[in-house]
Amino acid sequence: MHEWALAQSIIYSAIEYQKKNNLKEITEFTVKMGELQQIDKEILEFALKEIAQFKKMTKIKINIKTEKAILKCRACGHEWNLSNPVSKLGKYELESIHFIPDIAHVYLRCPKCKSPDFEIVKGRGVLIDSIK
Numbered sequence: 001m002h003e004w005a006l007a008q009s010i011i012y013s014a015i016e017y018q019k020k021n022n023l024k025e026i027t028e029f030t031v032k033m034g035e036l037q038q039i040d041k042e043i044l045e046f047a048l049k050e051i052a053q054f055k056k057m058t059k060i061k062i063n064i065k066t067e068k069a070i071l072k073c074r075a076c077g078h079e080w081n082l083s084n085p086v087s088k089l090g091k092y093e094l095e096s097i098h099f100i101p102d103i104a105h106v107y108l109r110c111p112k113c114k115s116p117d118f119e120i121v122k123g124r125g126v127l128i129d130s131i132k
């Protein structure tokens with residue numbers, strides 16, 4: 001599962017950050033996970049904790065936040081998010097989008113001008129949001 005590889009790179013970047021900033025210890029960090037990212041949050045959390053233990057970061061508190069997806073129309077500049085009722089997606093479509101973000105273009109249209117040409121501004125990728 002790529003959650004483990006991801007967790008490992010998150011922990012390594014946290015350690016890099018710690019070294020760069022001469023921090024004695026990292027006690028808490030927050031990971032922001034895009035809504036459209038195909039990641040199992042529970043597996044990721046578990047993997048992060050396991051790897052942190054292995055790296056002797058025993059007192060660490062790990063938070064995982066989900067970032068809402070925001071889409072922006074390339075034709076008219078309108079921005080909207082997936083919970084917007086205008087996009088009225090079925091459960092099946094939403095699930096497909098979760099697994100393959102690019103499929104969003106097949107199902108979604110700009111709620112304003114109906115253009116299928118839009119970009120995903122937020123909601124993809126995983127990043128470290130804050131480190132304490």
Ligand SMILES: [Zn+2]
Pocket residue numbers: 073074075076077078110111112113114115
């Ligand atoms: Zn539009």
